[in-house]
Amino acid sequence: MSTPAHGSPGDPLARERSHLSASRSALRAMREDVEALDISDVTANWVNAQILERQIQERVKALADLSDTPLFFGRLDYLHAPGADRAEGAEGERFYIGRRHVHDADGDPMVIDWRAPVSQPFYRASRKDPLDVALRRRFGYTGGDLTAYEDERLSDPAEEATTSKLLQREIERPRVGPMRDIVATIQPEQDEIVRSGLSGSVCVQGGPGTGKTAVGLHRVAYLLYAHRERLARTGTLVVGPNRSFLHYIEQVLPALGELTVRQATVDDLVAHVEVRGADEAAAAVVKGDARMAQVLRRAVYAHVTPPTEPVVVVRGSRRWRVPAYELADIVRELLDRDIRYGAARDALPQRIAHAVLVQMERAGEAPDDRVQDAVARNGAVKAAVKAVWPAVDPAKLVLRLLTDADFLAAHAEGILTEDERKTILWARPVRLVKSARWSAADAVLIDEAADLVERTHSLGHVVLDEAQDLSPMQYRAVGRRCSTGSATVLGDLAQGTTPWATRSWTEALAHLGKPEAAVEELTAGFRVPTDVIAYASRLLPHIAPGLTPVASVRENPGSFEVRPVRDTADTVAACEESLRNEGSTGLIAADARVPALAEALTAAGVPYLAPGEETTAETRLTLVPASLAKGLEYDYVVLDEPRAVVDGEPDERTGLRRLYVSLTRAVSGLIVTHTAPLPAQLG
Template identity: 55%
Template sequence: MDIPHQKRGGSVVPTPSATTPSSDVRDVPDVLADEQAHLDHARAQLRRMREQTDRLDASTAGDAWSSELLGRVLARRVASLQDDPRTTLFFGRIDTRPEHGDETFHVGRRHVSDDRGDPVVVDWRAPISTAFYRASPAQPMGVELRRRFGVDRGRLTAYEDERLTAVGPGGHDDARRSAILAAEIERPRSGPMRDIVSTIQPEQDEIVRSDLTTSICVQGAPGTGKTAVGLHRAAWLLYSFRERLDRSGVLVVGPNRAFLDHIGAVLPSLGEIRVQHATIDSLLDHGRVRATDPTEVAVLKGDARLAEVLHRAVWSRVGRAEEALVVPRGARRWRVPAHDVREDVDALIARGVRYSAARDLLPQRLAHHVLLRMERSGDSPDDRVQDTVARSSPVTAYVKALWPVLDPAAVLFRLLSDAGALAEAADGLLTEDEQRVLLWDGPPRTKGAARWTRADMALLDEVADLLDRTPSLGHVVLDEAQDLSPMQLRAVGRRASTGSLTVLGDIAQGTTPWATESWEDAMGHLGRPSHELVVLDRGFRVPGLVIEFAARLLPAMAPGLGAPQAVRDNPGLLSVVATDVAGRASAVVDAVRAAVAEPGSVGVIATDAEVDGIGAALTAAGVPHGRLDADHGDDEDRQVELVPTSIAKGLEFDRVVVVEPAAIVDAEPDLRTGLRRLYVVLTRAVSELTVVHAEPLPEPLTAG
């Protein structure tokens, strides 16, 4: 990281930030030399730990299974002990007060100890590291001094000290008070998202370190770091509850593949490689999506009422016994009256277990009735006889007729193609008009010919869970949750039915017709009516000029929702370039050329319909660029990326060129959704935003 500096007498001295009197710069050459020596020592100890682990022999385990398991554990341990020469093993330090031990702790991404077991670097997730993030003059937490380090290509280049015993005006827990923090936040980006482990703020740290049993909903404005906070929470949970989560697993759910590629490096950089990643589409992959629903249909299919409709559709398939079960065995015929069967069926339904599990229990129930009758006749049957009866052809055929085997596709196919079946399941839940909207026009003859839509995937997932319980993970991180329908939220929630959730989003960035308007409603659909709601409104990523410009949209698209507060001293750059239609492509090329003159990433964002034309203009002008979308994207990182508006959410670039805001608004089904999409697009910039337009800007942007 490049830290602002001044040259004095040939040595490099960090420029003091606009800190309070409690921040000081010591004898820089001596201090940096001492700290660099500690870093070199830490690297040597990490190498020793890695080599020691690498020498362990998994074949000494007691058996082949244990040997294989131990081998995997050791391989993972060796991988976690790799050193990255481009960065340092620690980014900060705390010195405790004499009454708290008078000790020094260097805080880094992973724990490093010497050959005696004493800590050389403490993991940022360790309890002692909490004070590095949260200590303040008002609540020093036993800390005398907090030190932050500047880094350039793996070496320490600067440091800042903050003495928590002296109180200056305005306090010390503001990122604007630290030049090193500001430089790290504003450092040019390339490739995927970085971790924020060295810049976590107190309010973010409280979320990160929330207990595993707590489900948290984070309402976070653009630039507040909510995505990074969610990922760091996953890393902290895996550190603090490793044994439990190693068994049950952790899942991160994002809106699209480009987003997952963007965040994919964060957890590995923190030493966690066992977290699953999925988009909502890959999570609900129950078949091939071959059609697209009209908006009205998609909204209705995402409605929570469909859960009860599907529940009725499944359980209505259980018949009512009208005839007795007769089981021939040897020379005898054993008869179970219909009323006994009905009692068993009612009891199984009342247990609240899944359809298939209850169905599997029925043969044993019926066989038990037969055994009771055998015993009353003087026989002495055992459990083996009951199992034989339960598997016999008469019982199997009777159960099949009474309680048929179902699969999700067959249930949904019948519901959407049979008006009578839908009317029965939706009675009192959906109006006749809504039922007509759901029914297929000219339904396919077989379920194999069904043209499933994206909205159908959540319905199929619901049916699958009604039939067989969805396995639960220990923790699920759900990002951009505001864009999911109630049925999609239910699908995510059941994957944490016995675990907990970290839900991340921003009501103002809801860009789907079914976007939630209330976190209380969304958390209810996720199965977490009791949860902790946290609001992050301090914007560390998006600069002030950009936030102020984008926030002009808020009154028209999200009345009552407060604008984020930019906390960086650097206000960033904002340019609005008006042109005509003929000159727009040239203006975009000029803006991109100006952007690439500085280091860092550049995002060129336009409507999905216009990206081809803009890409052609950049190619004709000789501007190298990539493209982020499912059909054209690749794994190569480029300085300039062309981004369709549909996948811009969650991404960030140092400089952003937004093309034709009015077209971005008009591309959405309604004005509010269009303004929200534009709000998302405008807030992707970390340092500079350029808006190029030939059409008049949307009216809210011209206010003020």
């Protein structure tokens, strides 16, 4: 293994720098070729021209050369040509592994996309199973400059196995700004999940620092590479817990050349109404319970009324009569088919018209499809459909359930208890949908009702991050978006901080509609220092008994201190101490204490950001309410008053989970400051 820092023109490092320079030139030529495309004679109309123009612009963006992002990070020297018969003695080939494919003017590859099959051994090869790799080379960069390399001769039994210093350095590198991709440091167990097929769904249980979010995002990138045409038609979506989180991860996929993946929160997906209210925890738990789906189904289909009158259609001098019993048979058949309410309602006039056409044929007439369509539009048929199968407005339906005690009781009988019904009923009657103070849980109910009426559009693949905090009804809402596609579910049962937090992945996946999904567990911690994760893991027996603690594999132990302080001024001093180090610092505190800490930071002249705002060289401190800390990470964290974090939640177990999340946001160092006694569970 070698790590030269400098090199003369004849040195390996100089040759690698030359290849980097040539690859950048080739990428620039690829981009210029796309920019020079003339589509004036290609398209027949302006619509196609605009679509093609947009596709060209997206391709140009995907070929951008980011100066501070290495174009390639590794090299593989094969013993034999991949796919060749080894008995023929075919000479091995050399491949540079990078974030995207780059070829020269002749079309020969200069950099291979990390997702290509030939790149897989970069992540999976080992001395025990070298996968025909003679040499694996890793590159080290400072900014965008190639400054070092390391070699592993996997086929040489005499060379001793050692830990990659460059790999450790990349994992532990300080972070400023949004989340980065991890293509240079993907581990074998992570790569196995990343490259799992599109047809199957995967659930990843991973503790803090195990890279589950990165694995999910890189799986999207891999699937887009392996199934681009299919996913271009069906679409992909990443669902995160809040806007701050989505802003933190939003640069990962574009850095890998993927620009078409939509990002949203669950609230974005179900935004049928404006959310202006909030539920008490007890009401939110009932509204989020999967039993509400049964209540809504009953309420929707209760609108169907068995017909009691015949339908009489007048055409010219003839009158055609469909008796009530025949109408009832048609309605019963549509109900038995269990299709969407709206689809059945649309089918009903055609079914009635068909019954009329049968009578016409028996009378010797020869009606065609145009006659059937005309009968279906007949006023008598329309009136019958309106009476038997009226239109349903999902928002109005949910509003009536939440404001009409008798209506709710009729459809929740045997499903919700009387106390549960009282819990979700609004105190004041509201008549208009627009004037209602809808909560986030109400919006999910409306989405469920809307899907009962009209099928929700399904995507090809959905990534659901921080899934442990979703209610059963929220899982159903996300599941509708991938009912004909697959899903990647990411989460940590120990970090569930909502009153309805997931108790088991088996239960959650059933609500999502993916009970067959494989559950994988990541237990190797790459980001959180050993002492920090060991301290936080003291809470696991109290918040998630039976869950495997994360084992930190970092060589750098980081720093950790529990520090009694007198007041907020001492906490600000701890922040200033952390800011003397390279990288970002997060001051995490109970939501109720954030205003006082903001005032103290301002008084001390320490600039700070809110979660979601990008750190800069001048402002590297973020003041983070504990409720928004999940999914974020900082090089150094100052955690203010653990007792206040616990007490800020409705119950102790939820508070301890919130504390576990807050304790595990640090990548290099953690200082816990407190004036009140620490929670007993921390020992």
